[in-house]
Amino acid sequence: MELFKKICAAAVEAGASDIHIKVDAPVILRINRQLLPIECPLPTEEWIDDVLKHIVPVHARARFEEDREIDFSYHLPGVGRFRTNVYQQRGTFAIAMRYVKTKVPSFPELGLPEVIKRIAEAPRGIVLVAGTTGCGKSTTLAAMIEHINENFKKHIVTLEDPIEYVFEDNQSVIEQREIGLDTKAFATGLKHMLRQDPDIIMVGEMRDATSFTAAMSAADTGHLVLSTLHTTNAAQSVGRVLDFFKPEERDTIRRQLASTLKAVICQRMVNTVDGKMTPAVEILINTPTVKKLIEEDRLETLPAAIETGTEDGMQNFNQHLLQLVQAGRVTEKEALSKASNPQALEMNFRGIFLSTGHRILG
Template sequence: MKLNEFLLSAVKKGASDIHFKAGSPPILRIYGDIVKIKSAPMTPQAMNSLAFTFINEAKRRNFRSFTEMDTTYTIPNEARFRVNIYRQKGTFAIAMRHIPLKLPSMEQLRIPEVAKRFAMEPRGLVIVTGVTGSGKSTTLASMINYINMHKRSHIITIEDPIEFIHEDIKSVVNQREVGTDTPSFLSALRAAMRENPDVIMVGEMRDTDTIATVLRASETGHLVLTTFHTTDAKETITSIVSYFPPHQQQQVRAQLAANLKGIISQRLIKRKDGLGRVLA
């Protein structure tokens, strides 16, 4: 079976994630459960060939030093995937996540109505939290889409990689990809402050400098939407503050108190009938 046929078949089975590694058949995650495909194990040679399908030309030139990368893969008019390529035991491994071509609405995603109010705030900070695979990126994208449909704004998104593609509707949306359009979240965020945005979406706060710049952006007249890997609001505040040395923590608490508009903490749980997962 060809790659595109296999990926589309996996999506039809309800797979959210697809894993490839040498010595194992392809592995699907269906409604949260790991399912091994009944087929021959992938060989190291097959993994190299598959990885090269996704690796761009610049990375191919640095093949010997290549360790991991994030990218996307699109089957035109059919499906889109976020792709992470990495090395394990000296060979390539690949993790793919299905991204719907059409972004579901907030109502379809069962996102709380308060998220619409957060999205329409003129300034401040909104954080979407949850464990890996809980739909944070989709929630952020749906909020950007809501702003785009209801408000005339300049929106800048900083993503690694770009997942959902936003067309200009009422707003102007510029999407920057880390590693392609900018070297880092921090670099793009600092540049965004000079690009006249109304809304800045930062895909993830990964380090102290990025968190500090997000806080500054939120208090200088911008609405900043971002994600954080925590499970509830209390843990989010505690974790953000803990990134900073003790002598700065009181200032960070004050910045959060003045600028934080809301925290959306979410997870995906199985439906009672077992056919899919829903936001909770």
């Protein structure tokens, strides 16, 4: 265990976001998105098995034995907290760990648009933070909760698998529930959550129709529901939610979603000129226009609504990437690699803007 603790400490000191450990291979750190090996003895199968005996939580061991893979949060005193996934490959266990910073970053530190503060302050509705794995969804959610915690007297209940950021009560009262430790499953936790008198509910991830049905019910009764979703852009997120449901249910769900959705925030991580990273953010806000498009099943026109909705706080990826380039924070090459429409963005760099949004919306 001493070597394992030294690996974790070295990773944090080096500014790594992730640690990858497998049998008979170098230990790998991910630093600024680059995978880098470190000098240490190659992990053996026996060594990894011994580590797992110490770090897999007691409550999760039976599930781990059955499933052969598991997610949990591991805290190393004096070093930090890690979101940990253990899985098998080639018949032996491997470990992937993501370092979770103790302090919740602020909006300016994360480079998030100010409009997200306003979204976090909404009295009710569903707010989805979307994006691919590793794009900072959990950190953005944590920043929204901490903003509420610092400024409003609310009762916040979270449902996470596993718990990542640990919050301390400030203006708000916060309870964090972990799947497997504090409640059996997301469906069970969501079922009982409304009886716990929450003002705000945070669900670590929307995974199925049951989760989203419960979220819509909570939003319908005046709660703010925050959650994440795996999609590549904000407009696609609406269709992704509908995909949770059977075809014959989707018309009803779409109308419910049009009434309860507050906003979708979608992120892509971008390398900055100073060697760090910042999120490029696409924002969809459920304005009357957006609500009508969802109700009428005109989801293909949502990108146009985002493009033309800047006065309401909306923006697409190209618009935000252009701002980052103009501010000198991101190179044109990097922006083009993360753009939804690189050709249009390249024209924007030259001062040419061919917006079709107004024409599409009609």
